Amino acid sequence: MGGCPKDVPAHRVVGAGGKLSVPEFRDRLEKENIGIQDNGRIKDFKTLFWDPLNEL
Numbered sequence: 001m002g003g004c005p006k007d008v009p010a011h012r013v014v015g016a017g018g019k020l021s022v023p024e025f026r027d028r029l030e031k032e033n034i035g036i037q038d039n040g041r042i043k044d045f046k047t048l049f050w051d052p053l054n055e056l
Helices: 023-031
Strands: none
8 A cells, every 4th residue: 555646535545443554645744744653653542532432
C-alpha cells in the first residue's frame, strides 16, 4: 500500500490497533492535527477514530 494513490482515506492506512500502516501518510495526518508517536501509533486513537460498535 506504500504506492497507493493520494486520495486513499486515512482509515485504510491506520490499523485497528491505532498504528500507522503506511508511513508515507504520516505528514498528511499530521497536517490534519493527528498526533503520531515515534513508534507509529496514533496519539489518542480511541478518542479520534469512529468505532462502529459504539455508534450502531
